[in-house]
Amino acid sequence: MNRMSSKMTRVLLKLLLLLVALAAVFPFYWMAITSLKDSQEVRAHPPTLFVTNPKWGNYKTVWQSADYLRYLQNSIFVTSAIFVLELTTATLAGYAYAKVQFPGKNFFFLLTLMCLMIPSQLRFVPVYVSLSRIKWIDTYLALIVPFSANAFSIFLMRQTFMAIPDDYVDAAKIEGANTLQIIWNIMVPMSIPSISALGLLSFVRSWNEYFWPLVMTTSERVRTLPLGVAMAKPTEAVQPWHLIMAAGMLLVIPVLIVFAVAQKRLIRAFSYSTLK
Numbered sequence: 516m517n518r519m520s521s522k523m524t525r526v527l528l529k530l531l532l533l534l535v536a537l538a539a540v541f542p543f544y545w546m547a548i549t550s551l552k553d554s555q556e557v558r559a560h561p562p563t564l565f566v567t568n569p570k571w572g573n574y575k576t577v578w579q580s581a582d583y584l585r586y587l588q589n590s591i592f593v594t595s596a597i598f599v600l601e602l603t604t605a606t607l608a609g610y611a612y613a614k615v616q617f618p619g620k621n622f623f624f625l626l627t628l629m630c631l632m633i634p635s636q637l638r639f640v641p642v643y644v645s646l647s648r649i650k651w652i653d654t655y656l657a658l659i660v661p662f663s664a665n666a667f668s669i670f671l672m673r674q675t676f677m678a679i680p681d682d683y684v685d686a687a688k689i690e691g692a693n694t695l696q697i698i699w700n701i702m703v704p705m706s707i708p709s710i711s712a713l714g715l716l717s718f719v720r721s722w723n724e725y726f727w728p729l730v731m732t733t734s735e736r737v738r739t740l741p742l743g744v745a746m747a748k749p750t751e752a753v754q755p756w757h758l759i760m761a762a763g764m765l766l767v768i769p770v771l772i773v774f775a776v777a778q779k780r781l782i783r784a785f786s787y788s789t790l791k
Contacts, residue, residue, distance in 0.1 A: 543767065550574070550761035557757045573761040580758075582735055583765065586743035590769075593658045593739055594721040600663035601717045602710065608664070609672025610698050614684055624673070630666035643730065657731040658739070662721065668713055675709040676702055715777055722770060740766055 549557060551569035577583070611617070612624050642661055651657040679702060687697045703710065725741045732738050738746070744762045 546760045546763055546767070549757055550764045552757045554755060554757060557755075570757070573757055574765070577758050577761045577765065581743060581746070583740070583743060585735065586738055586740040587765075589655075589737055590722060590740040593655065594718060596655075596659045597662045597721040598714060598717050600659070601665050601668055602714060604664040605668035605672045605713065606698060606703065606710070608669045609676050610694075610702060612669070612673040613676035614681065615694075627666050627669055631670070639730070646731070652731060653733045653737060655737055658728060658737065661727070662724075665717070668717070671709055671713055672706070675706045679705055711777065715774070718773055719770060723766075 548564070548566050550573055551566045551571065552563075553568075553570050556563060556566075608627075612620065612627075646652060646657050646661075651660075683701050683705075684697055687701055692700070723741060724739070725745065728737075728739045728742045729745075732742065735743075744766050
């Protein structure tokens with residue numbers, strides 16, 4: 516009886532997880548199939564859950580409606596720069612807070628944690644004024660530099676490095692390794708799970724950023740893809756939702772590709788960390 520009850524519990528749990536997964540995936544599925552419909556099929560009632568005659572030309576129409584190539588290049592450049600700078604500053608600061616003794620260490624770490632408690636809307640005005648004074652508005656620097664350091668990333672790397680025994684650092688110092696060699700050859704390889712997760716979070720956050728490019732850019736020269744997709748939305752009374760969804764897919768596809776590429780590495784890294 517207990518075995519049967521346990522088996523039923525596992526089945527119900529799997530069904531519940533399946534429903535949650537379907538609820539999470541369905542919006543993306545709906546966006547994908549809508550992007551392949553024509554205007555009549557989009558307005559059909561009841562709505563169709565499958566596409567009988569996919570209109571791949573919707574993507575060509577959307578791509579030619581605005582300078583999406585420039586938007587894509589800008590997003591790739593800005594996201595890549597933030598990715599490199601954020602991981603670098605988080606690794607260096609995290610190591611300093613975890614393994615280096617210096618005056619005011621706890622105080623400065625407390626200031627870092629306080630950055631997590633301040634809403635980004637409150638930080639926006641002073642940062643905007645500062646960037647405006649140095650003539651950085653509508654430049655790549657305004658989109659990159661404010662995100663080159665992240666308090667959560669520093670906190671995560673600090674906690675990761677604290678879990679690594681000091682014996683490794685002491686042994687490396689005895690062998691004559693300097694600080695950068697210790698970080699690169701010892702701390703980073705032992706922190707691959709955290710760095711992989713942090714890199715994926717940094718990419719998704721930077722790629723999907725909309726508010727900051729909206730207020731920091733005034734021309735298409737440095738406009739990123741999320742802002743370009745939003746700006747290209749028609750203002751007619753009858754919205755061409757098939758084209759709007761196609762534009763949305765242009766924004767989502769790179770994220771899905773990155774996640775698909777990084778998924779196995781993330782799972783392998785976390786599994787190795789757990790077994791170790």
